[in-house]
Amino acid sequence: MAIQLIEQAKLHPNRVAIYSDNKAYTYANLLEQSAQIAQFLLSEKSNLAEDRISFMITPSFQYVAVQWGIWRAGGIAVPLCTQHPLPSLRYVLENTRSSQLIVDQTYQELLAPLAEELEIKLIVLEDLLKQKHPNNNTELPNIDPAQRAMILYTSGTTSLPKGVVTTHNIISSQIQTLVHAWHWKKEDAILNILPLHHVHGIINILSSALWVGASCHFLPKFNAKQVWEYFASGRLNLFMAVPTIYYKLINYWEQVHNTEQEYLSKACQQFRLMVSGSAALPVPVLEQWEAITGQRLLERYGMTEIGMAVSNPYLKERRAGHIGQPLPNVELRLVSEDGKVVEEDGKSGEIQIKGPNVFLEYWEKPEVTQSSFTEDAWFKTGDIAYANEGYYKIMGRNSVDIIKSGGYKISALEIEDVLRRHQQIKDCAVVGIPNIEWGELIAVSLVLTDPLQKTLDFDALKAWLLTQIPAYKLPRKYIIQEDLPRNTIGKVTKPKLKELLATI
Ligand code: MCA
Numbered sequence: 001m002a003i004q005l006i007e008q009a010k011l012h013p014n015r016v017a018i019y020s021d022n023k024a025y026t027y028a029n030l031l032e033q034s035a036q037i038a039q040f041l042l043s044e045k046s047n048l049a050e051d052r053i054s055f056m057i058t059p060s061f062q063y064v065a066v067q068w069g070i071w072r073a074g075g076i077a078v079p080l081c082t083q084h085p086l087p088s089l090r091y092v093l094e095n096t097r098s099s100q101l102i103v104d105q106t107y108q109e110l111l112a113p114l115a116e117e118l119e120i121k122l123i124v125l126e127d128l129l130k131q132k133h134p135n136n137n138t139e140l141p142n143i144d145p146a147q148r149a150m151i152l153y154t155s156g157t158t159s160l161p162k163g164v165v166t167t168h169n170i171i172s173s174q175i176q177t178l179v180h181a182w183h184w185k186k187e188d189a190i191l192n193i194l195p196l197h198h199v200h201g202i203i204n205i206l207s208s209a210l211w212v213g214a215s216c217h218f219l220p221k222f223n224a225k226q227v228w229e230y231f232a233s234g235r236l237n238l239f240m241a242v243p244t245i246y247y248k249l250i251n252y253w254e255q256v257h258n259t260e261q262e263y264l265s266k267a268c269q270q271f272r273l274m275v276s277g278s279a280a281l282p283v284p285v286l287e288q289w290e291a292i293t294g295q296r297l298l299e300r301y302g303m304t305e306i307g308m309a310v311s312n313p314y315l316k317e318r319r320a321g322h323i324g325q326p327l328p329n330v331e332l333r334l335v336s337e338d339g340k341v342v343e344e345d346g347k348s349g350e351i352q353i354k355g356p357n358v359f360l361e362y363w364e365k366p367e368v369t370q371s372s373f374t375e376d377a378w379f380k381t382g383d384i385a386y387a388n389e390g391y392y393k394i395m396g397r398n399s400v401d402i403i404k405s406g407g408y409k410i411s412a413l414e415i416e417d418v419l420r421r422h423q424q425i426k427d428c429a430v431v432g433i434p435n436i437e438w439g440e441l442i443a444v445s446l447v448l449t450d451p452l453q454k455t456l457d458f459d460a461l462k463a464w465l466l467t468q469i470p471a472y473k474l475p476r477k478y479i480i481q482e483d484l485p486r487n488t489i490g491k492v493t494k495p496k497l498k499e500l501l502a503t504i
C-alpha cells in the first residue's frame with residue numbers, strides 16, 4: 001500500500017528532480033524533505049486520514065515537497081491559487097474545512113489573519129524546516145491508493161467553483177496514460193511556467209516528469225523573454241503550455257532582431273515535443289509556431305475532472321484544429337441532444353468519458369456529482385465535438401456561461417453575482433467573446449441602478465472587482481446596456497449579446 005509516484009522516485013535518488021531558485025534538487029532531497037514535512041503534519045497522529053491540508057507555496061522545489069509531504073502523511077492536498085484575492089481563498093479554506101494551512105513566507109502576511117479567524121493551524125514552511133521533529137524516526141503511514149489525494153477547484157455552470165476530488169489511483173492513471181502516449185523518459189527536461197492549482201501544471205508537466213525520473217525546471221511566473229532565454233539555454237527538450245502562451249512567445253519573437261530570431265528558432269531544434277492544451281489552439285498559431293520553431297504542436301484535450309482524454313498522436317499526423325484520438329484506457333462517446341450515441345463522422349454530440357482517469361466526486365456535493373454522470377456512469381463533459389476520420393474536433397460548449405480565457409475556465413455566473421453586489425449595478429450579463437490571444441475575452445453588459453446615470457467610473461469598478469476576484473476573471477470589455485443598439489434593449493439573449501459585444 002503505497003503512493004506509486006513516490007515509490008517511483010526511490011528508483012533514481014541521485015537524479016535531479018527539480019531546478020528552482022537557481023538550485024538543483026535531487027529525488028533524494030525531495031524524499032527527505034517531504035518526509036520531514038509529513039512527520040511534522042502528523043504530529044502525534046499515525047495517519048492524517050484524509051484531513052484537508054491547504055497550501056500556498058511559490059512554484060518551486062518547496063511546492064513539491066509540501067504536496068508530497070501531505071500525501072505521505074495521508075492528507076488531501078489542496079493547492080491554493082497564488083493570485084486569488086482573500087474572498088476566493090476563504091471560500092476554498094472553508095469549503096474544504098482544511099485543518100492546516102502551509103504557506104511560505106511570501107504569503108504569511110496575507111493569510112495569517114484569515115487562518116486565525118477560521119481557526120486553521122498556520123504553518124510557515126521556513127519555520128517548519130528549521131525544526132527537527134521530535135519523532136524523527138517515526139514511520140510514515142501506509143497509504144491506501146484508493147484514498148482521496150487532491151482537491152482542485154474548477155468553475156462550472158454553478159456560480160461558485162466546485163472541488164474536484166481525485167484519489168492516488170486516479171492520479172496515477174492520469175499520469176501513466178501521458179507517460180506512455182508522449183514517450184516520457186528519465187532523460188527528459190521540461191519547463192513549468194503554469195499555475196500549480198490546475199491539472200495542466202500539476203499532472204501533465206510536474207507529476208509526469210517526476211514519474212519517470214526526469215527534471216522539471218520552474219520559473220515562478222510566465223514571462224515571454226525568460227521562457228525564450230530558457231529555450232536558448234539548451235537545458236530543455238519538452239515544453240507544454242496553453243495557446244495564449246504560444247501566442248505571446250510568437251509575439252515576442254516577432255519583435256526581436258533578425259539575428260536573435262535565428263538564434264531563438266535554432267534553440268527549438270533540441271525539443272522532442274511541444275504540447276498545447278487547456279483551450280482550442282487556433283490554426284494560425286499552430287502554423288506560425290511551426291514556421292518559427294520547426295515544431296509541430298501536439299494538441300490534446302482534457303478537463304480537471306478527467307485529466308487528459310484525447311490527444312493527437314506522438315508519432316503520426318498531428319491534425320490542425322483537431323484534438324486527436326482517445327488516449328489508451330479512456331473510453332469516449334459522443335451523445336446527441338436527443339440522447340442518442342453518435343456513430344457517424346461529422347455529426348456533433350457531447351463528449352462523454354469513462355475510465356480510471358475520471359474523478360471520484362465533487363467535494364461534498366453528492367447530487368451535483370450524480371447529475372454530472374449518465375445513468376450508465378459516463379461523465380458528461382459539456383463539450384461538443386464531432387469525429388472526422390478518427391480525429392475529434394471541438395465545436396464549443398453546451399453552456400454559454402462557461403468562458404475559457406488564457407486557458408482558465410471561468411463561470412460567467414460567478415462574475416455576474418459579484419458585479420450585482422456593486423451598489424451602482426442593478427443587473428448584468430457576462431459573456432466570452434472570441435479573441436485570438438486569450439481564446440475568449442470576458443465582456444459584460446451592465447444595467448445601472450440609477451436609470452439617469454449614463455456612465456460609470458470603470459477604473460474604480462475594476463479596482464473593486466480585483467478585491468473580489470482574481471485578475472484573470474476580470475471583464476476586459478464593459479458596456480452600459482443603454483448603449484446597445486435600441487432594438488436590443490431588454491430582449492438580448494446571451495448568444496445574441498456575445499455577437500453584439502464582439503462587434504463593438
Ligand atoms: C491577464 N490579462 C488578461 C487576461 N489575463 N487580459 C485579457 N484576458 C485575460 N484572461 C492582462 C492583465 O490584466 C495584464 O494587463 C496583462 O494581461 C498581463 O497579466 P499577467 O497576469 O501578467 O498575465 P500573464 O502572466 O501574461 O498571463 C497569461 C498566462 C496565464 C500565462 C497565459 O493566463 C496563465 O498562466 N494561464 C494558464 C492557466 C492554466 O494553467 N490553465 C489550465 C487549466 P496589463 O498589462 O494591462 O496590466 S485547464 C486544465 O488544467 C485542463 C485539465 C487542461 O485541459 O489543461
Ligand code: AMP
Binds near residue numbers: 381383
Ligand atoms: P478545466 O475545467 O479548467 O480543466 O478546463 C477544461 C476545459 O477546457 C474542457 O472542458 C474544454 O472545454 C477546454 N479544453 C481543454 N483542452 C482543449 C482543447 N485542446 N481544445 C478546446 N478546448 C479545450
